[in-house]
Amino acid sequence: MARKSPRRKPTASKPPSPDESRRRGRIALYLFFVLVACLAAGADFVDQRRPAPIYPSPALTKTGRLSDYLPSLRGGRGDSDVYIFEGKRPGGTLLILGGTHPNEPASNVVAVLMVENLQVEQGQIIIIPLANASGFSATEPQEAFPLRFHFINRSGRQRDFRVGSRFTNILDGWPDPIVYRHHPSGQILSGNETRNLNRAYPGRPNGTLTERVAWAITELVRREEVDLMIDMHEAAPEYPVVNAVVAHERAMDIAAMAVVELQICDLDFRLEPSPKNFHGLSHREVGDFTPAKVMLFESTGALQGRLRATTDAELVTRSKDALYHRADRIGKLQVEFPAEGVPIEVRVGRHLEAIRTVCKILGEFEPDQTIDYSRIPGYDELQHHGVGFYLN
Numbered sequence: 001m002a003r004k005s006p007r008r009k010p011t012a013s014k015p016p017s018p019d020e021s022r023r024r025g026r027i028a029l030y031l032f033f034v035l036v037a038c039l040a041a042g043a044d045f046v047d048q049r050r051p052a053p054i055y056p057s058p059a060l061t062k063t064g065r066l067s068d069y070l071p072s073l074r075g076g077r078g079d080s081d082v083y084i085f086e087g088k089r090p091g092g093t094l095l096i097l098g099g100t101h102p103n104e105p106a107s108n109v110v111a112v113l114m115v116e117n118l119q120v121e122q123g124q125i126i127i128i129p130l131a132n133a134s135g136f137s138a139t140e141p142q143e144a145f146p147l148r149f150h151f152i153n154r155s156g157r158q159r160d161f162r163v164g165s166r167f168t169n170i171l172d173g174w175p176d177p178i179v180y181r182h183h184p185s186g187q188i189l190s191g192n193e194t195r196n197l198n199r200a201y202p203g204r205p206n207g208t209l210t211e212r213v214a215w216a217i218t219e220l221v222r223r224e225e226v227d228l229m230i231d232m233h234e235a236a237p238e239y240p241v242v243n244a245v246v247a248h249e250r251a252m253d254i255a256a257m258a259v260v261e262l263q264i265c266d267l268d269f270r271l272e273p274s275p276k277n278f279h280g281l282s283h284r285e286v287g288d289f290t291p292a293k294v295m296l297f298e299s300t301g302a303l304q305g306r307l308r309a310t311t312d313a314e315l316v317t318r319s320k321d322a323l324y325h326r327a328d329r330i331g332k333l334q335v336e337f338p339a340e341g342v343p344i345e346v347r348v349g350r351h352l353e354a355i356r357t358v359c360k361i362l363g364e365f366e367p368d369q370t371i372d373y374s375r376i377p378g379y380d381e382l383q384h385h386g387v388g389f390y391l392n
């Protein structure tokens with residue numbers, strides 16, 4: 001027989017003591033602060049994934065996505081906009097990559113400035129401003145990089161740009177292997193290089209996100225029959241390859257002529273051959289795996305360097321740093337680093353002038369690959385008006 005459980009007498013709840021009330025109040029206050037901190041950090045985190053808007057020139061003829069060249073990228077964070085400007089007259093096809101390394105801001109600024117102003121008269125220009133879109137959603141750990149910098153455009157509005165990470169966001173490719181084995185060469189590099197787009201070419205369609213992005217770009221070069229590809233970068237003033245044009249052997253003649261012309265115009269560029277046994281780089285692999293002539297342009301900025309002091313948005317745009325200037329004065333740098341710094345107008349202007357010169361020489365060497373365009377400022381115009389003047 002089931003026993004009846006004894007009924008409990010209801011107890012009257014005692015009011016908390018004053019000490020207990022104070023303790024509960026403190027806990028509620030701490031929880032409130034934790035919630036506010038979580039919301040603020042969460043909003044900041046989500047905000048990092050918001051790409052800065054681009055307002056294309058009315059002469060834009062077509063847009064696409066990298067996923068058009070590799071459908072598995074669709075809807076993911078490796079997918080990126082592709083802007084296509086077709087001229088009225090047939091000619092060559094130029095592909096411009098900005099943002100291969102999202103911590104090298106001038107390359108992205110050049111690509112955006114071109115998308116917002118370009119008019120192509122002859123041939124075709126394809127621009128990918130955020131080649132490694134995932135890298136723009138992260139920041140460089142332990143580098144104290146600003147997340148954004150800005151320009152004031154010609155209408156007086158602020159235009160924000162992101163500073164990202166050199167690598168694909170770790171959340172899009174976690175975990176890194178201990179060593180990265182490049183496909184197909186078998187070259188071994190440190191594990192984090194598995195997320196470096198400029199070590200992933202020619203890529204593979206079923207590889208990591210970074211390898212798939214590289215493969216989509218290589219596939220675009222093949223499918224769009226790109227004649228000339230330019231991959232833009234920035235590097236530390238102490239790095240040996242700065243203010244340079246690095247060229248695959250099939251692009252070497254054009255690059256050499258362009259460097260001579262640039263030097264005549266007082267823009268000092270070095271010419272570097274693409275190393276044959278250093279694999280994964282755009283100029284090496286896209287040059288080897290497609291018929292395109294491939295070059296990489298490298299400007300210089302203090303943001304990428306190890307000597308830099310205060311790292312903020314002003315360092316991105318003005319690149320002024322007393323230690324770098326001192327290092328230059330005692331002959332420790334590869335390039336000149338003036339007291340007034342190397343402003344973004346100089347870095348962007350060098351890239352723009354180099355693109356223009358290379359296109360001109362390409363048309364002289366291969367008339368059927370002529371690429372003629374207008375409405376893009378030259379180096380001097382950009383120094384005069386500033387970048388913001390050319391943003392919509």
Ligand SMILES: [Zn+2]
Pocket residue numbers: 101104232233234
């Ligand atoms: Zn780079």
